Amino acid sequence: MGRVEIIRWRPEYELELLELWEREGLYREEVDLALDEDYVVIDTPPPYPSGPWGVAQAAHYAQIDMVARALRLLGYKVLVPFYADRNGLPAEVAAEKAYSIVAHEMARTPEGREAFLKLVSKLLDENEEALVRVWKRLGCLFDYWREGTDSPRYRAMTQATFIEMWKRGLVYRDVKPVQWCPRCRTSLAEAEIDFVKEEGRLYYVKFRVLETGEDIVIATTRPELLAACGAVIYNPRDERYKHLEGKHAVVPVYGHAVPILAHEMARPEYGTGLAMMCSYGDVRDLIFFKEQGIQPRVVVEKGGTMSELAGPLRGLRVAEARQRIAEMLRGEGLLVKEEEVVHEVPVCWRCKTPVEIIHVEEYFLRQLDFKDDVLRVADSMEFYPVEHKEKLDLWVRSLAMDWPISRTRYYGTELPIWTCARCGHAILPEPGRYVRPWKELPPVDSCPSCGAPRDAIVGESRVFDTWFDSSVTVLYVVNWLEKPDVAIKALSKAVRPQGYDIIRTWLYYTTLRTWLLTGRAPFRWVRITGMGLDEKGRAMHKSLGNVIYPEPYLERYGADAFRFWSAVASKLGSDYRWSEATVRSGLLFATKIVNIARFVTSFEEPRSGISLRPLDRAMIAYAARVAREVAEAYGRLDVYEPTLKLYHLVWDVFASSYVEMVKPRVYRRAGFKDAEVAGAVHTLYRVLRLSLKLLSPIMPFVCDYVWRSVEGGPVARGRLTEEDLGDEGGDPRLMERVVELNSAVWKWKKERGMRLSERIEGVLYLPEELRDVIEDVKHFHNIREVVVGKPETWDFEMGPGVHLKLS
RNA sequence: GGGCCCGUCGUCUAGCCCGGCUAGGACGCCGCCCUGACGCGGCGGAGGUCCGGGGUUCGAAUCCCCGCGGGCCCA
Numbered sequence: 001m002g003r004v005e006i007i008r009w010r011p012e013y014e015l016e017l018l019e020l021w022e023r024e025g026l027y028r029e030e031v032d033l034a035l036d037e038d039y040v041v042i043d044t045p046p047p048y049p050s051g052p053w054g055v056a057q058a059a060h061y062a063q064i065d066m067v068a069r070a071l072r073l074l075g076y077k078v079l080v081p082f083y084a085d086r087n088g089l090p091a092e093v094a095a096e097k098a099y100s101i102v103a104h105e106m107a108r109t110p111e112g113r114e115a116f117l118k119l120v121s122k123l124l125d126e127n128e129e130a131l132v133r134v135w136k137r138l139g140c141l142f143d144y145w146r147e148g149t150d151s152p153r154y155r156a157m158t159q160a161t162f163i164e165m166w167k168r169g170l171v172y173r174d175v176k177p178v179q180w181c182p183r184c185r186t187s188l189a190e191a192e193i194d195f196v197k198e199e200g201r202l203y204y205v206k207f208r209v210l211e212t213g214e215d216i217v218i219a220t221t222r223p224e225l226l227a228a229c230g231a232v233i234y235n236p237r238d239e240r241y242k243h244l245e246g247k248h249a250v251v252p253v254y255g256h257a258v259p260i261l262a263h264e265m266a267r268p269e270y271g272t273g274l275a276m277m278c279s280y281g282d283v284r285d286l287i288f289f290k291e292q293g294i295q296p297r298v299v300v301e302k303g304g305t306m307s308e309l310a311g312p313l314r315g316l317r318v319a320e321a322r323q324r325i326a327e328m329l330r331g332e333g334l335l336v337k338e339e340e341v342v343h344e345v346p347v348c349w350r351c352k353t354p355v356e357i358i359h360v361e362e363y364f365l366r367q368l369d370f371k372d373d374v375l376r377v378a379d380s381m382e383f384y385p386v387e388h389k390e391k392l393d394l395w396v397r398s399l400a401m402d403w404p405i406s407r408t409r410y411y412g413t414e415l416p417i418w419t420c421a422r423c424g425h426a427i428l429p430e431p432g433r434y435v436r437p438w439k440e441l442p443p444v445d446s447c448p449s450c451g452a453p454r455d456a457i458v459g460e461s462r463v464f465d466t467w468f469d470s471s472v473t474v475l476y477v478v479n480w481l482e483k484p485d486v487a488i489k490a491l492s493k494a495v496r497p498q499g500y501d502i503i504r505t506w507l508y509y510t511t512l513r514t515w516l517l518t519g520r521a522p523f524r525w526v527r528i529t530g531m532g533l534d535e536k537g538r539a540m541h542k543s544l545g546n547v548i549y550p551e552p553y554l555e556r557y558g559a560d561a562f563r564f565w566s567a568v569a570s571k572l573g574s575d576y577r578w579s580e581a582t583v584r585s586g587l588l589f590a591t592k593i594v595n596i597a598r599f600v601t602s603f604e605e606p607r608s609g610i611s612l613r614p615l616d617r618a619m620i621a622y623a624a625r626v627a628r629e630v631a632e633a634y635g636r637l638d639v640y641e642p643t644l645k646l647y648h649l650v651w652d653v654f655a656s657s658y659v660e661m662v663k664p665r666v667y668r669r670a671g672f673k674d675a676e677v678a679g680a681v682h683t684l685y686r687v688l689r690l691s692l693k694l695l696s697p698i699m700p701f702v703c704d705y706v707w708r709s710v711e712g713g714p715v716a717r718g719r720l721t722e723e724d725l726g727d728e729g730g731d732p733r734l735m736e737r738v739v740e741l742n743s744a745v746w747k748w749k750k751e752r753g754m755r756l757s758e759r760i761e762g763v764l765y766l767p768e769e770l771r772d773v774i775e776d777v778k779h780f781h782n783i784r785e786v787v788v789g790k791p792e793t794w795d796f797e798m799g800p801g802v803h804l805k806l807s
Numbered sequence: 808g809g810g811c812c813c814g815u816c817g818u819c820u821a822g823c824c825c826g827g828c829u830a831g832g833a834c835g836c837c838g839c840c841c842u843g844a845c846g847c848g849g850c851g852g853a854g855g856u857c858c859g860g861g862g863u864u865c866g867a868a869u870c871c872c873c874g875c876g877g878g879c880c881c882a
Contacts, residue, residue, distance in 0.1 A: 007845065008845085284882075387813095390811065391811080391812085391879070391880075394810075394811060394880065394881085395880070395881095398881055503879095504879095504880075531878095568819075568820095568833085568834090571819085571820075574813095574820095575878085576819090579818070579819085579834080579835095581818090581834065581835060582819085582834065582835095585833095585834065585835095588845095588847075591845065591847075592844095592847065592848090594845080595847070596844065596845080597844080598844045598845075599844035599845085601844095602844075640820095644820090644832090647833080651847095655844090655845090655847090655848090659844080663843085667843080743849090743850085746849060746850060747849090747850055747851080749850090750841095750849075751850080753839095755841070756840090756841065756842090757841090757842095
């Protein structure tokens with residue numbers, strides 16, 4: 001085969017290889033889910049095309065590619081699809097911003113809604129293109145599927161899962177209090193609520209006790225909810241208010257009387273120790289009203305304005321209403337005190353608008369009934385690292401309400417449902433086709449329940465929560481819609497790679513839904529990665545302005561160098577910190593590999609007449625041991641340990657010791673037999689090949705480049721073989737001893753200011769276990785004589801059992 | 808306020824479950840040196856209160872308790 005001629009690894013070589021890979025069709029591996037046995041399906045996270053990737057996401061996808069390539073090396077066929085998650089709010093919000101439009105206004109007519117969807121789709125296309133460019137540049141061999149989560153194919157599947165669940169009674173419609181984002185005009189699941197610290201004001205408001213006429217003072221951050229006040233509470237242990245038991249408080253401004261109750265929820269140290277319970281200030285209120293059976297009065301409307309019940313505040317936005325009521329109370333002398341406080345406010349995780357709790361009719365998926373099942377299913381999956389499984393278990397146990405799955409938005413999968421306006425009967429289509437009820441006629445001519453005519457049947461206009469779409473990605477990948485039997489088999493060969501931040505959402509919902517739909521676990525393996533941090537160790541956020549983008553580094557150091565960083569930045573599951581220095585190390589490593597190959601390929605590879613010396617066997621056995629360890633780690637979906645082990649093998653053991661030691665032999669300076677010269681060259685090629693194979697998942701470019709010279713063809717087609725793992729009867733520990741010995745001799749020469757090639761006039765005594773490498777050591781270090789044993793007297797002790805006697 | 812996880816040189820980490828040699832390695836830093844594959848490296852050095860405190864023990868980074876700090880989740 002050819003010789004490697006280059007001296008330095010350069011990112012430009014990667015660009016040439018990328019074209020080659022494209023021509024050779026390396027991006028798609030044909031996997032027959034029904035007939036093949038040894039395959040793995042990767043449930044690649046479909047990224048949200050809402051902007052360019054930072055180094056953290058880039059690293060995440062690079063790792064997915066490493067895992068895929070590693071599994072191929074181990075002999076599996078691997079299906080790694082890539083498609084985009086194109087549903088949901090962020091894209092809508094981005095489009096609203098980019099084109100200065102308001103979705104709710106445009107969507108008043110079907111034509112307007114259609115036009116809005118086109119704009120969102122266009123924006124998504126542009127962003128998706130940028131993402132594809134990056135992963136290609138990173139060397140990821142993903143199978144690019146153009147049909148993302150907004151494709152008719154995907155949406156038909158999402159709708160089919162809904163229809164199935166509806167038929168089984170797993171979905172129901174109900175009017176109940178839900179957490180609602182007034183900005184997005186949609187209800188939110190528990191997983192979609194974030195908490196932010198906010199500076200606010202604590203208002204001390206004077207109430208009157210109906211029975212006694214005395215004044216009591218209640219502290220609240222939300223005086224605008226006075227109209228919704230349903231009770232006043234104090235803590236049962238709080239002696240100050242014992243006498244109020246059973247009496248009533250008159251709500252200022254509104255004048256209605258509410259009961260005063262003793263309740264554990266009141267915190268004596270907060271404000272005055274008296275709290276007003278309103279429908280609804282927060283989730284605690286919700287629980288309280290339900291528990292006490294008090295009729296709620298909802299004073300906030302869907303758009304975030306105050307309702308009729310709020311009287312003088314009617315029509316105002318919540319924040320304005322708070323100002324206004326404070327002024328009114330102040331004017332009437334009912335505001336005793338105001339304090340600046342910092343409190344935690346629940347907000348919509350997407351747009352950060354404070355959440356309100358209001359009554360709306362939504363569709364709910366039953367989840368509280370299946371907690372135990374989900375926990376059991378979770379137990380059946382292999383988590384890497386296992387610590388993160390705890391997060392899923394805890395989340396499942398903490399769930400308190402069913403999952404509201406409908407959203408009043410537009411760029412999403414429509415609920416496939418029509419409702420009879422006359423009798424309320426729900427009409428669902430047959431599964432398999434993507435339907436849009438807001439613009440399509442119902443699949444029946446009249447209501448099957450009451451016989452109402454077709455024009456009395458109304459199409460649902462809402463769409464699904466994006467997690468309802470996203471939680472069936474794995475079913476999409478295994479083609480559950482068309483071949484459910486095959487899909488179920490494929491689930492047992494599926495891997496889920498994802499960050500720990502979306503365990504409570506993506507992983508949980510996927511587990512729940514897959515179990516409900518198939519009765520199976522969604523995955524065999526779950527691989528959890530940490531979060532990307534900037535060089536100072538802070539999480540990277542657009543809002544912090546500390547996001548680092550990969551492109552300039554890919555240009556300067558190349559994709560292999562970048563991948564090297566992403567592999568060694570942290571062990572699996574831990575947060576990983578950006579480090580340009582490590583990227584640079586990656587490039588130097590690539591250069592090292594190229595130069596080893598340059599040296600090795602300067603010799604013709606012998607095909608026969610080979611005689612291996614014990615040193616050669618030791619090197620082969622050592623490399624084989626590393627290969628077994630690396631294979632084992634790859635089997636655990638780990639790339640961190642393999643990279644460090646290979647770095648050590650290639651650099652410290654192979655390049656620094658073995659390669660240097662055989663130079664006297666291959667340059668024919670030392671009178672070794674021809675067959676032994678051939679043995680050294682054979683070993684050089686063999687260890688080089690094995691190293692390339694093992695390292696190719698991590699640094700595919702440089703490995704592929706060299707592989708084509710020494711072996712021909714793409715390294716991506718290489719598989720680890722029995723021969724690779726064979727040790728030729730050598731002892732890996734001998735190699736370790738040799739490395740130690742070399743180090744000791746180098747140190748000794750160094751301390752005397754000798755050149756490393758300078759002759760040592762004396763006799764080196766080695767311990768028995770180094771007997772077999774006497775000749776190699778003698779020529780390598782240029783020592784007059786090397787023998788086994790321990791002399792009576794010696795001049796230096798270089799290491800355990802290593803003595804030097806000068807002549 | 809509660810639950811869970813984590814805390815080892817500047818950085819990433821090994822060791823912790825199953826207490827025991829001067830807490831090991833890698834990257835980075837400093838000094839010296841080399842170079843017939845490679846300005847690539849080799850050798851040496853600086854750098855660690857193993858988060859703090861207490862306890863158990865002949866002996867604790869490791870086991871127990873109490874704090875502190877960080878993260879995630881829930882109130």
